[in-house]
Amino acid sequence: MDFALDDDQQLIVDTVRRFADRDLRTWSADADRNGAPPDRLTHVAGELGFFVDAVPAEHDGMLEGAWAHTTRALRGYELARGCAALAALLETNVEPALAIGKWGSDAAKKELFASLASGGLATLAHDSRGMLEIIDGRVSGKLGPVPALARASHLLVIAKELVFLAPTSALKITPVTPSGWRAAQWATATLDGFRPEHTLPADSAAHILAWARVSLAARAAGVAAAGMEYAEAYAKERVQFGQPIGRFESLIRLRDDAETGAIAARTLALYAAWALDNNHPRAFDLASRARVLAGDVVARATIDAVQIYGGYGFVNDFPVEKLMRDARAFEALHGDERLGRVLAQKAVV
Amino acid sequence: MDLFHDSPLFQGVRQMLGGFAKQMMRPIAIKHDQEESMPWDLMKTAQGLGLTQTAVVDGRKKLTGVEEDPDPKKPKSQARLAVVGSEELAYGCTGITLAIGGSGLAATPIARMGTEEQKQEFRKLLAGTDEKGHIKVAAMALSEPATGSDISGLKTSARQDGDYWIIRGSKQWITNGQSASVYVVWAQTDASAGRAGVRGFIVGRGTPGLVPGKKETKLGIRASETAQVHFEDCRVHKDMMLGVGGAQTGGESAGGLADTKKMLDSTRPSVGAQGVGIARAAYEFLLERVKSSSLHGTPMASHQHIMFEISEMAMEITASRGLVHRAAWLADHHIDNVAEASMAKAHGARTAQWVTTRAMVLLGEEALEPGHPVEKWYRDAKIYDIFEGTGQIQRRIIAKHLTGQNPT
Numbered sequence: 001m002d003f004a005l006d007d008d009q010q011l012i013v014d015t016v017r018r019f020a021d022r023d024l025r026t027w028s029a030d031a032d033r034n035g036a037p038p039d040r041l042t043h044v045a046g047e048l049g050f051f052v053d054a055v056p057a058e059h060d061g062m063l064e065g066a067w068a069h070t071t072r073a074l075r076g077y078e079l080a081r082g083c084a085a086l087a088a089l090l091e092t093n094v095e096p097a098l099a100i101g102k103w104g105s106d107a108a109k110k111e112l113f114a115s116l117a118s119g120g121l122a123t124l125a126h127d128s129r130g131m132l133e134i135i136d137g138r139v140s141g142k143l144g145p146v147p148a149l150a151r152a153s154h155l156l157v158i159a160k161e162l163v164f165l166a167p168t169s170a171l172k173i174t175p176v177t178p179s180g181w182r183a184a185q186w187a188t189a190t191l192d193g194f195r196p197e198h199t200l201p202a203d204s205a206a207h208i209l210a211w212a213r214v215s216l217a218a219r220a221a222g223v224a225a226a227g228m229e230y231a232e233a234y235a236k237e238r239v240q241f242g243q244p245i246g247r248f249e250s251l252i253r254l255r256d257d258a259e260t261g262a263i264a265a266r267t268l269a270l271y272a273a274w275a276l277d278n279n280h281p282r283a284f285d286l287a288s289r290a291r292v293l294a295g296d297v298v299a300r301a302t303i304d305a306v307q308i309y310g311g312y313g314f315v316n317d318f319p320v321e322k323l324m325r326d327a328r329a330f331e332a333l334h335g336d337e338r339l340g341r342v343l344a345q346k347a348v349v
Numbered sequence: 350m351d352l353f354h355d356s357p358l359f360q361g362v363r364q365m366l367g368g369f370a371k372q373m374m375r376p377i378a379i380k381h382d383q384e385e386s387m388p389w390d391l392m393k394t395a396q397g398l399g400l401t402q403t404a405v406v407d408g409r410k411k412l413t414g415v416e417e418d419p420d421p422k423k424p425k426s427q428a429r430l431a432v433v434g435s436e437e438l439a440y441g442c443t444g445i446t447l448a449i450g451g452s453g454l455a456a457t458p459i460a461r462m463g464t465e466e467q468k469q470e471f472r473k474l475l476a477g478t479d480e481k482g483h484i485k486v487a488a489m490a491l492s493e494p495a496t497g498s499d500i501s502g503l504k505t506s507a508r509q510d511g512d513y514w515i516i517r518g519s520k521q522w523i524t525n526g527q528s529a530s531v532y533v534v535w536a537q538t539d540a541s542a543g544r545a546g547v548r549g550f551i552v553g554r555g556t557p558g559l560v561p562g563k564k565e566t567k568l569g570i571r572a573s574e575t576a577q578v579h580f581e582d583c584r585v586h587k588d589m590m591l592g593v594g595g596a597q598t599g600g601e602s603a604g605g606l607a608d609t610k611k612m613l614d615s616t617r618p619s620v621g622a623q624g625v626g627i628a629r630a631a632y633e634f635l636l637e638r639v640k641s642s643s644l645h646g647t648p649m650a651s652h653q654h655i656m657f658e659i660s661e662m663a664m665e666i667t668a669s670r671g672l673v674h675r676a677a678w679l680a681d682h683h684i685d686n687v688a689e690a691s692m693a694k695a696h697g698a699r700t701a702q703w704v705t706t707r708a709m710v711l712l713g714e715e716a717l718e719p720g721h722p723v724e725k726w727y728r729d730a731k732i733y734d735i736f737e738g739t740g741q742i743q744r745r746i747i748a749k750h751l752t753g754q755n756p757t
Binding site: 315 | 654655702735741
């Protein structure tokens with residue numbers, strides 16, 4: 001067993017960490033206020049290889065050989081340390097690109113990859129509560145809010161009986177700006193008797209959701225870690241009752257427990273990613289468990305980061321109130337993970 | 350026997366304010382949260398109903414019209430009325446609750462420590478409407494940039510110059526800080542006297558040197574204005590210093606920080622009750638949604654996964670309310686409730702945060718929709734573990750009550 005990163009992974013972690021610390025953290029507050037990413041994001045991230053890294057090389061992308069979920073989890077953690085909303089945009093193309101690359105028809109590949117190679121975005125929606133109605137192959141209902149959907153050219157939909165790629169031009173897209181991940185260009189999609197042209201095999205859903213779960217888990221761990229990085233620095237400076245508040249045992253405990261959680265969540269996300277990369281029989285289960293843990297961890301850590309900042313934590317001059325807003329999407333997207341686990345296990349007993 | 354439900358007085362307040370919360374506050378709560386604006390029209394209505402908590406000094410009618418027995422040994426109903434009312438209003442919207450009640454923070458020390466002349470001045474400064482046609486509001490200016498939990502380290506100073514005091518310093522997180530027509534500002538008059546040197550002053554808007562500062566953009570309670578306030582050699586007549594002359598409270602600390610701290614202590618059960626109100630709001634929303642929704646074709650309410658968690662919410666809310674009611678009952682019966690008040694406040698805050706967080710998870714993507722009430726309550730809930738003494742301060746108070754010493 002080896003927990004060390006290889007040279008390529010270390011290079012990616014170092015590069016993305018620099019990008020997150022230098023750019024994403026700098027852009028984060030303005031992007032949050034504006035409800036939109038900075039114009040430079042596309043340019044800088046494009047240079048780093050985002051957006052087309054999951055598109056096969058033969059379709060003008062950068063993917064040669066197998067996709068590495070472990071590397072993605074490592075970088076997702078670092079990106080979310082910088083900004084959860086911008087990280088969501090940077091990661092959004094991965095699931096649609098990998099899914100179409102693996103199971104899509106030639107026509108689907110041609111359509112999606114042409115869009116992504118020319119700067120387009122795609123995103124994933126999961127009808128986790130069975131709200132979509134599918135009658136005679138036509139799909140109706142509402143999905144979302146979904147991050148990146150306001151700018152996306154394509155939406156990959158996972159419904160109970162159907163997995164399909166839809167051009168957003170065929171759907172009613174309503175941009176919305178939720179309270180968290182405000183810069184992630186969210187929208188809802190309304191389908192009105194939409195007949196999917198590009199369908200994928202039903203069993204692709206479990207794979208795609210596992211990829212998304214690991215990515216969400218790694219990013220949630222990154223947000224939790226960021227909260228505690230900020231809180232630790234603040235607690236060293238802030239003096240109350242004659243000493244830095246970081247010396248109060250209760251606050252040490254809050255921070256220490258959150259850090260333990262963040263380390264555990266990151267480790268489980270990486271383990272699940274490794275399982276995906278190695279076709280481990282428990283890979284899907286581990287991906288789901290990683291998301292359960294990371295959801296709990298990011299919720300607690302961000303609430304406690306605000307607590308350590310006290311009154312300053314509640315105002316947007318400081319970074320932690322944003323983290324508390326951002327934390328919610330990690331548990332809400334694709335539905336309540338625990339509920340999904342319970343229903344799945346109930347079905348087989 | 351349930352004192353709070355059997356009493357017609359408490360029942361009446363609960364019904365009246367519960368109705369006000371549902372019919373008047375809820376419909377405008379999201380708008381004021383999104384706009385980060387004060388609900389001036391509703392504040393005017395609330396003032397007419399006696400909800401602005403300034404009745405003690407501004408002469409408007411009290412909410413209940415009930416006169417307390419003046420015998421200091423007889424049980425009172427004030428603390429219990431406050432918690433019953435606080436839960437109901439917070440159930441409507443905590444931001445609006447604080448907008449309506451914000452002036453009460455300043456009115457309370459004046460009622461407690463002010464002379465008749467000072468009360469008269471306060472009434473005068475709050476009478477009528479301001480230049481925007483809004484009702485006039487007051488601000489209590491105590492916290493400072495370097496002084497959040499530890500209010501003994503106030504840096505704002507007051508220096509005597511003949512018949513005037515010259516106030517210098519900055520205040521932080523001040524409710525109504527930009528809009529107030531009258532401020533009660535706390536300043537150190539004698540650094541060598543420590544806490545005993547801290548005094549309150551009544552300062553009218555427009556007094557030279559009083560400079561309302563930046564309005565904060567906050568995580569929650571956005572219908573309530575929070576701002577910095579600066580005092581740049583602000584001259585205040587000595588008659589406007591609280592706690593001298595005809596002070597209502599005796600003892601060497603009359604009008605000083607000790608009185609201020611007592612005043613903060615007395616509000617803790619009500620703050621805990623507001624936490625209960627937010628939690629109840631989220632819980633009831635979730636329960637209604639679950640009762641009327643299905644999950645892959647089965648009723649949501651048929652799932653243990655969902656219903657046991659909702660049951661847990663009901664338990665925690667009931668437990669928090671019990672602590673709040675007990676702390677208020679003790680206060681009304683003149684029994685020391687310092688530890689119970691802190692327990693009520695801390696537990697109410699924890700319940701509000703936990704219930705709103707879990708409600709969001711159980712609602713799923715729906716709760717991400719902009720303007721979703723549960724998402725708003727999630728953001729509103731956090732302040733209850735921070736203001737009026739953080740959760741850590743409450744536990745410190747409880748611990749000191751248990752052992753006689755402050756753990757660090």
